[in-house]
Structures are given as structure tokens and as C-alpha cells.
Amino acid sequence: MLDKKGNLYIIDAVLAVILLLIVFLAVNTAISIPTPDYSYQTQDIKTAQDIMEILSGKVNITDRTFIGDISGVLSEGENSKEAIRQVSKMSEDKLNSYNLKNYKFSENNVLDGEVLASSGDYSKAGSLSKASRSYGDYYYTLYLW
Numbered sequence: 001m002l003d004k005k006g007n008l009y010i011i012d013a014v015l016a017v018i019l020l021l022i023v024f025l026a027v028n029t030a031i032s033i034p035t036p037d038y039s040y041q042t043q044d045i046k047t048a049q050d051i052m053e054i055l056s057g058k059v060n061i062t063d064r065t066f067i068g069d070i071s072g073v074l075s076e077g078e079n080s081k082e083a084i085r086q087v088s089k090m091s092e093d094k095l096n097s098y099n100l101k102n103y104k105f106s107e108n109n110v111l112d113g114e115v116l117a118s119s120g121d122y123s124k125a126g127s128l129s130k131a132s133r134s135y136g137d138y139y140y141t142l143y144l145w
Helices: 002-032 036-056 066-076 081-096
Strands: 103-107 114-119 129-135 138-144
Touching (some): 036 129, 066 129, 066 138, 081 114
Antiparallel strands (some): 103 114, 129 138
């Protein structure tokens, strides 16, 4: 009689463990399913942030940044129209080298929102992403859509 009760307890314990594993796997699967909307929304933001990081970053200490270069041109030229034209040309060349189709690059502090480079129709922008960096007194903003 004792043997039959022992077998029953073992089967009961195995079934309980299997049930717990099934519940654990179901919860784990539900938690790990990615949300496609979230991934889609962050893609544009990463692109704008990545490009702005490239424009403002250095590989090593002896390198100069693109944003540092254009800020130097503006500062040395005392924000003249010629300096702004030169920086606009540099900015267009640099941003076009990244194969961007729709962008707007502007300086928003010293030049009061002067658009330095743009491509595409900003008024028809659907999904807009933005990244900003400052260098000295200058504050640059890149919009992508």
C-alpha cells in the first residue's frame, strides 16, 4: 500500500513541475516579444543622432571635428555672409556624402536659425527626427525626415 502512495506522489510532483515550466515559458515568451512600433520609431532618431555624432566626434585627440571646423570658419569670418556661404557649402558637401535625401542643418543661437544646408521639402515632412550639438557659442540642429 505504501508503494502505491509513493508512486502517486512522484507522478503528482512531476506534473506540478511540468506545469510550472509551461507557465514560466509562456510568461518568458510574452515578455521577450519585441514591439514593432517602438523599433520603427527609434530608427530615425538613431540615424539623426548617429550622423550628428559623426559630425561632432573625433577619432583621436589630434583630429578636428566637422562642427569645430565650421564654427572656426564662422568665428574667424565674424559671421559674415561670406563665412556663412562657405560653411553652407561645406555642410552640403558633408551631408550629401552620407547619401541623405531629406535633411535640414541649421545654426540656432548666434545666427538665429540660419539654415546652412537643406535637401528635400521640409513642409511635406511626415516623420521628423532631430539631433542637436553645441560648439562654443554655436548650436547646430540636424532634422531628418
